[in-house]
Amino acid sequence: MKSKLISIGDEILIGQIVNTNASYLGERLYSAGVPVEKIVVIGDEESMLISELEDALNNYDVTIITGGLGPTHDDITKPVLVRFFNDELVKDEKVLEHVKKIFSDRKIEMPEINVEQAMVPKNSKVIWNELGTAPGILFERNGRIIMSLPGVPYEMKAMMENFILPYLESNLLKENKIFLKQKTLLTTGLGESSLFEKIGDIKSVIGEAKLAFLPSAEGVRLRINVKGERETETQKQLNEIEIKLREKIGKFIYGVNEDSLEKVIGKILRDMKKTLSVAESCTGGMISQKLVSIPGSSDYYLGGVCSYSNKEKINILGVKEETLKKYGAVSEATAIEMAEGVRKLTKSDYSISTTGIAGPDGGFPEKPVGLVWIGYSDSEISFAIDFSFGSNREINIRRASMRALEILRRKLLKTDLNFK
Amino acid sequence: MKSKLISIGDEILIGQIVNTNASYLGERLYSAGVPVEKIVVIGDEESMLISELEDALNNYDVTIITGGLGPTHDDITKPVLVRFFNDELVKDEKVLEHVKKIFSDRKIEMPEINVEQAMVPKNSKVIWNELGTAPGILFERNGRIIMSLPGVPYEMKAMMENFILPYLESNLLKENKIFLKQKTLLTTGLGESSLFEKIGDIKSVIGEAKLAFLPSAEGVRLRINVKGERETETQKQLNEIEIKLREKIGKFIYGVNEDSLEKVIGKILRDMKKTLSVAESCTGGMISQKLVSIPGSSDYYLGGVCSYSNKEKINILGVKEETLKKYGAVSEATAIEMAEGVRKLTKSDYSISTTGIAGPDGGFPEKPVGLVWIGYSDSEISFAIDFSFGSNREINIRRASMRALEILRRKLLKTDLNFK
Numbered sequence: 001m002k003s004k005l006i007s008i009g010d011e012i013l014i015g016q017i018v019n020t021n022a023s024y025l026g027e028r029l030y031s032a033g034v035p036v037e038k039i040v041v042i043g044d045e046e047s048m049l050i051s052e053l054e055d056a057l058n059n060y061d062v063t064i065i066t067g068g069l070g071p072t073h074d075d076i077t078k079p080v081l082v083r084f085f086n087d088e089l090v091k092d093e094k095v096l097e098h099v100k101k102i103f104s105d106r107k108i109e110m111p112e113i114n115v116e117q118a119m120v121p122k123n124s125k126v127i128w129n130e131l132g133t134a135p136g137i138l139f140e141r142n143g144r145i146i147m148s149l150p151g152v153p154y155e156m157k158a159m160m161e162n163f164i165l166p167y168l169e170s171n172l173l174k175e176n177k178i179f180l181k182q183k184t185l186l187t188t189g190l191g192e193s194s195l196f197e198k199i200g201d202i203k204s205v206i207g208e209a210k211l212a213f214l215p216s217a218e219g220v221r222l223r224i225n226v227k228g229e230r231e232t233e234t235q236k237q238l239n240e241i242e243i244k245l246r247e248k249i250g251k252f253i254y255g256v257n258e259d260s261l262e263k264v265i266g267k268i269l270r271d272m273k274k275t276l277s278v279a280e281s282c283t284g285g286m287i288s289q290k291l292v293s294i295p296g297s298s299d300y301y302l303g304g305v306c307s308y309s310n311k312e313k314i315n316i317l318g319v320k321e322e323t324l325k326k327y328g329a330v331s332e333a334t335a336i337e338m339a340e341g342v343r344k345l346t347k348s349d350y351s352i353s354t355t356g357i358a359g360p361d362g363g364f365p366e367k368p369v370g371l372v373w374i375g376y377s378d379s380e381i382s383f384a385i386d387f388s389f390g391s392n393r394e395i396n397i398r399r400a401s402m403r404a405l406e407i408l409r410r411k412l413l414k415t416d417l418n419f420k
Numbered sequence: 421m422k423s424k425l426i427s428i429g430d431e432i433l434i435g436q437i438v439n440t441n442a443s444y445l446g447e448r449l450y451s452a453g454v455p456v457e458k459i460v461v462i463g464d465e466e467s468m469l470i471s472e473l474e475d476a477l478n479n480y481d482v483t484i485i486t487g488g489l490g491p492t493h494d495d496i497t498k499p500v501l502v503r504f505f506n507d508e509l510v511k512d513e514k515v516l517e518h519v520k521k522i523f524s525d526r527k528i529e530m531p532e533i534n535v536e537q538a539m540v541p542k543n544s545k546v547i548w549n550e551l552g553t554a555p556g557i558l559f560e561r562n563g564r565i566i567m568s569l570p571g572v573p574y575e576m577k578a579m580m581e582n583f584i585l586p587y588l589e590s591n592l593l594k595e596n597k598i599f600l601k602q603k604t605l606l607t608t609g610l611g612e613s614s615l616f617e618k619i620g621d622i623k624s625v626i627g628e629a630k631l632a633f634l635p636s637a638e639g640v641r642l643r644i645n646v647k648g649e650r651e652t653e654t655q656k657q658l659n660e661i662e663i664k665l666r667e668k669i670g671k672f673i674y675g676v677n678e679d680s681l682e683k684v685i686g687k688i689l690r691d692m693k694k695t696l697s698v699a700e701s702c703t704g705g706m707i708s709q710k711l712v713s714i715p716g717s718s719d720y721y722l723g724g725v726c727s728y729s730n731k732e733k734i735n736i737l738g739v740k741e742e743t744l745k746k747y748g749a750v751s752e753a754t755a756i757e758m759a760e761g762v763r764k765l766t767k768s769d770y771s772i773s774t775t776g777i778a779g780p781d782g783g784f785p786e787k788p789v790g791l792v793w794i795g796y797s798d799s800e801i802s803f804a805i806d807f808s809f810g811s812n813r814e815i816n817i818r819r820a821s822m823r824a825l826e827i828l829r830r831k832l833l834k835t836d837l838n839f840k
Contacts, residue, residue, distance in 0.1 A: 010630070010632055010643075010645075011632060011634055011643065012442075012443070012446070012459070013446050013450075013455065013456045013457065013458075013459065014446050014447060014450040014455065014456070014602070014645075015442070015443040015444060015445070015446030015447030015448070015450065016443075016447070016604070016634075016643065017443070017634075018438050018439070018440055018443045019438065019439055019442065019443075019459075020438055022432075022435070022439070022461070023432070023435040023436075023437070023438045023439075024435060025435070026432070026433050026434050026435030027434060027435030027436070028435070030433075030434040030435065035433065035434065036433045036434070037433065037462070037463065037465075037468075038433075038460065038461065038462055038468065039432070039433065039439075039459075039460070039461035040458065040459070040460050040461075041442070041458065041459035041460075042457070042458050043457065045457075048457070048458065070612060070633065070635075071612070071613050071616070072612065072613070072616045072633050102810070105788075105790065105808060105810060105811070106790075106807075106808045106809065106810055107808050108611065108614065111613040111614050111616070111617045112617075113613050113616060113617065114613050131810075131812055131815075133613075152635065152636070154637075154812065154814070154815065212431075212436050214436065214437075223436070278726075280705075280708075282712075283709075283712075284705075284708050284709050284711065284712025284713070285700070285704075285705030285706065285707070285708030285709035285712065285724060285726065286705065286709045286712075287705070288700075288704050288705030288708075288709075288726040288728075289703075289704050289705035289706045289708075289709050289817075291704065292702075292703075292704025292705060292706075292726070292728060292778075292817070293704070293813070293814065293817070295779070295780055295781065295813055296781070297728075298728055298729060301728055302728060302729045302731065302732060303725070303726045303727045303728040303729055303732035303736075304705065304725075304726040304728075305723070305724075305725055305726070305736070306698070306705065306708040306712070306723045306724040306725070306726070307723045308708075308712060308717075308718055308721055308722060308723040308724075309718065309722045309723055309766075311722065311766070311767070312722060312723040312765075312766055315765065315766075316723075316725070316736065316765060316766075345732075345735065345736060346729075346731070346732055346735070346736075347731075358712075359715070360715055361715065361716070393713070393715055394713065397709075397712070397713070
């Protein structure tokens with residue numbers, strides 16, 4: 001079983017956007033047992049698409065086309081597919097309803113051109129697009145599957161998760177199954193090479209399996225891939241690798257797979273029936289935004305203050321003018337007073353705070369760009385810890401946000417706060 | 421003149437890394453007048469590479485292969501190229517020196533396997549790799565150029581900038597130079613199909629040029645591409661298209677190319693020497709975070725309050741309990757009181773606020789998920805406008821953040837607030 005991806009879009013060819021759709025699809029299809037062997041990116045150009053479709057029908061079990069499904073003049077995927085498969089377009093009333101509803105929900109009059117979105121090839125299956133107006137299309141010919149999806153990432157992903165992966169599972173994969181198991185351990189607070197050193201002899205940990213280190217400003221994801229002929233054995237092997245990794249770097253692992261630090265923390269706070277507030281200076285709202293991104297977070301997240309100027313630190317959070325004068329805004333004392341201030345203001349059980357020099361300017365020798373104090377406060381203790389996150393403003397803000405949440409997670413779980 | 425990219429690497433196929441090399445190359449080759457028409461990603465697999473090389477020699481002026489040049493067993497690019505071109509490997513003493521020096525500089529003994537790096541095809545040009553051990557290789561046959569570069573991004577980029585782009589300029593492009601000009605207009609507040617309708621007869625606006633619609637939750641980017649034989653004329657044509665588009669959809673355009681709404685607003689506020697504060701409920705800190713992402717934003721952004729619960733709306737922002745009781749948290753009155761509250765609290769010149777039902781739960785018939793009130797306040801006027809942003813929580817938050825900033829931009833520029 002193997003698959004091919006065809007991405008349609010000039011914006012990828014001229015380097016305006018990075019092909020993240022292909023990465024997502026590559027990863028999902030690999031896990032599903034239909035690994036991608038070829039990715040092709042072309043523009044909205046009929047002859048090139050036709051020749052890629054021929055190659056797809058001849059050589060690949062599954063082909064996924066993304067992009068070129070919009071209603072405007074530069075979108076050619078649907079008409080080309082119709083010609084390639086000698087098909088014809090018919091109106092799908094259910095899709096039309098849905099397109100109309102999307103516009104009426106947003107209180108916008110539907111431009112006439114969108115009726116086109118409801119025209120689908122007669123001899124194909126419609127792939128429902130809950131989040132957008134362009135339906136997906138699925139052709140099946142001689143056991144080969146060719147699917148066309150919109151290029152908008154969140155629409156495409158929802159269609160993969162809700163329809164395509166279950167469809168492949170039940171239609172293609174049940175006969176000739178190789179078991180591919182994958183698990184990603186999410187770490188934060190330690191760099192790639194330090195994790196690598198802590199793990200030590202990789203071979204003795206993973207055996208024949210694969211372990212990939214995927215670093216970002218948020219932390220390093222460790223992806224384990226195991227292959228086998230029997231499901232239980234493959235799963236067992238995966239579990240054993242996870243146990244060995246947790247023995248060596250357990251305290252840096254905050255979650256697995258699709259977890260996020262804010263989701264993990266939300267679950268803990270909800271279980272404890274406790275509440276949280278945040279006072280952000282250098283992170284400017286990113287921590288708050290992460291917390292709010294979790295549905296239902298209003299149960300435990302009371303709110304926050306982005307006290308970007310000193311005046312706000314004093315007026316809203318009650319940081320003492322004296323403290324700011326004596327120690328400066330980026331200091332242990334200020335971070336602590338910010339955390340205590342927001343906790344009192346909101347009457348929350350826990351609070352965290354950040355104050356730092358995000359850069360690129362504003363640093364000086366004893367307080368260089370990248371210095372961030374992270375404060376913590378609960379009913380028993382308040383403290384702050386300093387970190388140096390480097391000179392890039394964006395990376396800095398992302399690292400500081402993660403570190404503040406990680407300190408909170410460790411405090412909630414009563415784990416040690418050492419990041420070595 | 422057109423080009424093709426071949427990326428070699430399993431890690432791209434399984435979605436472990438995103439193909440950023442292709443974006444970089446796409447952009448550089450486009451600007452250099454050799455636009456990429458096809459990108460292919462394959463694994464370390466001889467037969468697939470051979471067939472891509474045949475396609476390259478038959479159809480493209482320039483082909484760049486990245487990856488698969490390492491010294492280990494799974495790197496096949498060099499041996500396959502040697503077979504494909506009926507060539508043979510010879511030792512390059514200068515490259516060997518360089519490889520040895522790289523190891524001695526890092527005080528590491530050179531593993532014997534690295535001698536292989538200095539073996540290059542006899543009938544090719546070596547592309548010097550100052551930063552790494554794998555040299556690039558350039559074949560030229562019947563006016564077609566095929567180059568092989570390492571996959572390590574910074575090595576590859578240095579080789580492009582220092583050797584390949586100058587080489588293409590002097591060897592290929594001086595005779596048949598075509599000028600390619602590109603500009604992207606950034607819009608927000610109106611969907612793809614509505615913009616399309618407003619523009620009307622596309623042909624009369626763009627002539628032979630290309631216009632691409634690139635939608636996201638933040639808005640629609642309109643990319644104009646113009647091609648011509650003389651530089652001034654091509655630039656003039658681009659300017660004329662921009663003017664025509666601005667006549668039709670000008671008020672939705674907040675910037676061009678690499679602009680962002682927060683950057684544009686920052687510039688206006690700085691020029692006006694005015695200050696801003698933000699009160700966020702449903703957007704939870706995203707607006708604040710966008711503002712803070714701009715270096716130097718502390719000059720005009722005073723801070724914000726993420727009043728995620730009613731208590732915080734009352735305690736911190738001074739929203740009246742009566743207002744919340746009578747109209748609810750998601751209401752015109754609350755949005756206005758939030759904006760006025762944060763403006764008074766921070767003594768800023770301007771303020772914006774958001775309160776809405778982000779979803780997926782929490783909606784009811786007269787206040788469905790996606791309903792967001794956006795408030796605005798300055799020393800002369802306070803008001804709020806309601807929008808319906810649909811049912812997806814993440815999209816909702818992103819749309820509401822953009823819309824609040826766009827309302828502020830229009831007020832600062834005294835443009836009308838109509839989003840139709």
